[in-house]
Amino acid sequence: MAQVAALETTGTENHPLAIRMAVIAGLSHNMIIGCLMGSFSVMLVSVEERMGVTREMSSGVGALVIFGSALMSSFVGPLMAKHSLRLLMSLGAFLSLAGYLLLAFTNSYSLYVGSYLMLFGPSMAIAGAVGPATLVTRWFDRNRGLALGLVHLSLVVAVMPLLCNWMLEEHGARAVYLLMAGLVGVILLPATLAIRDYPPGSASGANAGQTESSLPVAEAVDDFVPSTDDPLAEAGKLAPGPESQADSMTVGQILATPAFWALTITAAMVITGIMVLTFNMIPLAESLGIDRDRGALLQSIMAFSGMAGSIIFGWVADRLGGARGIALLAFNSAVLLILLQLDLPFAALAVVIGLLGLHGAGMIPNISRALAFSLGQGSFSRAFGLQSALSVPFTAVGIWAMGAAFTRTGSYSVALIGVLVAMFVTVPFALWAAKRPFNPA
Secondary structure, eight states, rough: HHHHHHHHHHOOOOOOHHHHHHHHHHHHHHHIIIHHHHHHTTTHHHHHHTOOOOOHOOOOOHHHHHHHHHHHHHHHHHHHHHHSSHHHHHHHHHHHHHHHHHHHHEEEEEEEEHHIIIIIIIIIIIIIIIIIHHHHHHHHHHHHHHHHHHOOOHHHHHHHHHHHHHHHHOHHHHHHHHHHHHHHIIIHHHHTEEEEEETTHHHHHHHOOOTTEEEEEEOOOOOOOOSSSSTTTTTTGGGOOOOGGOOOOOHHHHTTTTHHHHHHHHHHHHHHHHHHHHHHHHHHHHHTTTHHHHHHHHHHHHHHHHHHHHHHHHHHHHHOOOOHHHHHHHHHHHHHHHHTTSOOOOHHHHHHHHHHHHTTTTTHHHHHHHHHHHOOOOGGGHHHHHHHHHHHHHHHHHHHHHHHHHHHSSSHHHHHHHHHHHHHHHHHHHHHHHHHHOOOO
16 A cells, blocks of 8 residues: 555646646537437437437447547547547537537428538547547546546536426427537637647647747756555556557557557447436336336436536546556446346435446446557557457447347347446456556566
């Protein structure tokens, strides 16, 4: 424990503007992810009525938005390493705004599909996932895991199911979409314009030429700052703290690193488990004999619990390391999915769903810290984008399997059992990656 405490106090102080950047990152994640995920299952019935489509057609765009996000994530990571993060995140906010305005004034199913694939998918990758995590990673050296957890508190997604359900009943679908467009356009879009790509004096910012001309020229970094991702590792074997050219890997080098694949596959299983529940919560509740209102309540419970999960597992990432945190998330989530197979009363079911939300929200701080630990901070945006893209096949298969399992068996159990088994299998992968720190040599 003395070794852990010593390592946790190592590292440079965060710049005073880091808090402001974290607030903007939190707004971006919440507005983009929260509005989209919090409203999706609530709006399915209205989409079917307005556009004359089946449940399979209305819910199928869930896989499309994931696909669109992953397709863009594979490009966004490298772009953010070379181009203005402020410009890219503003673009992501604008795409989300355009998507909600389009949905508010169309009854075309083709445009409905196109909005999720071409607008919401890229927006989620740019301003919902890769952008906020990259912004925090650049600005925070000390307590980065906790900062990532706080930024990814799911405030909006927690209240959106209940708010959207009420607005839909009282004012109709158009009012719901215009509300979300207003949140993005009035709050998020102006906030993204205040982003600074790097801290003043950052070596990466000076080398990339991406800091404002008024910022001081970066001073040379003479010493490596030990990473706290693996508190039990020797300080001399850990990666350098400040983002630098020395710890920047190409996409090809990242893909050739076994630790990257070990982390990506394990994280993909946890992400798949939470995403299949998010996109199918109300139908899942109905299959268990629970009405729509209580189904929306379950989705809110999962999101509210996620707020605590972001903080708790952000703290876990700082103490155990990101890779060990991912292993813990995978193991616990698998156990919770086993409990979900039981015939539970509503109160017990709500507890299980809440715990799943708590664990799902812990993925981003842990995978972010694990990737920086195993691949170097300078490679983070590339690695995070690739990891997001490569998790999509697993998530898409999981979403498809949920519907296919229900069609064939009248239950979602078969698909959920498949996910939990995969989680158990991949736990050793993350534990192995925890012993593989990045070596700039």
